[in-house]
Amino acid sequence: MDWYSIVKLLHIVSATLWVGGGFTLMVLATLADRAGNIQGTLQAMRATGELGNRFFAPMSMLTLAFGLTMCGFWVGFSELWVLIGLAGYATTFCIGMFVFKPTADRMAAMIARDGVTPAALAHGQRILRAARFDYAVMLVIIADMVLKPTLHDVAILAAMVLVLAGGAALALGWPRRMVPSAA
Known part of the structure; x- marks a missing residue:
């Protein structure tokens, strides 16, 4: 076994924990939201907020560190798939720092102050x-890391753009309006 294989394993394990853990919480929150289960939705949101700095941020940083180590020592930084991966990481890092964290903090403060209100929801x-x-x-990012597209892989790059457009459409779609129950 060589060092590259060890670093790649650590990169994949940290990425799996980061992406898989967050995806699980998102699915739980989405299922609770669709069922109208406000407490379940809030519980998933709280867990996301609590785990953000303690788990997700360290796992994302380890993923980046191991990826940069592989690039620095073995792969280089000039391949398109490396640049797409770094751009994707920067995007998701910014979403976490500038959307998830402050929004979760505001929501938690509102709930602590006023209880579960439509504004908090x-x-x-x-x-x-x-x-x-x-x-x-x-x-x-996952597809990029596995498929390692070049500029000649037009179909793969187009599929990546479609996935991003679909994610943007889902993100910009009208949310269901949840209101706290009178119970």
Whole structure:
């Protein structure tokens, strides 16, 4: 076994934990949201907020660090698939830092201050909408890392653009309006 294989394994494990863990929480929140289960939706949102800095950020940083290590020592930074991966990482990192974190913090503060209100639920809906695009980006990154497209792989690149457009459409779609129950 060589060092490249070890670093690649660590890169894949950290990426799996990061992407898989977040995807699971998004699915739970989406299922609860569609069922009208406000408490379930809020629980998934709280878990996302609590795990953001403790789990998701470290796993994403490890994924980046191991990926950069592979590129720096073995692969290089000039291949299109590496550049797409880095652009995708930067996109999802910015969504996490500038959408998920502040929105979850505002939602938690509103709930602590006023309880579950329509305004607090609107923040939860914003997180779910952003997650749809975020996971479209992550799907593109995963496909990019496996398929390693070049400029000649027009069909793969077009499919990646369609996935991003679909994620954007889902993110920009009209959310269901949830209101707290009177129970």
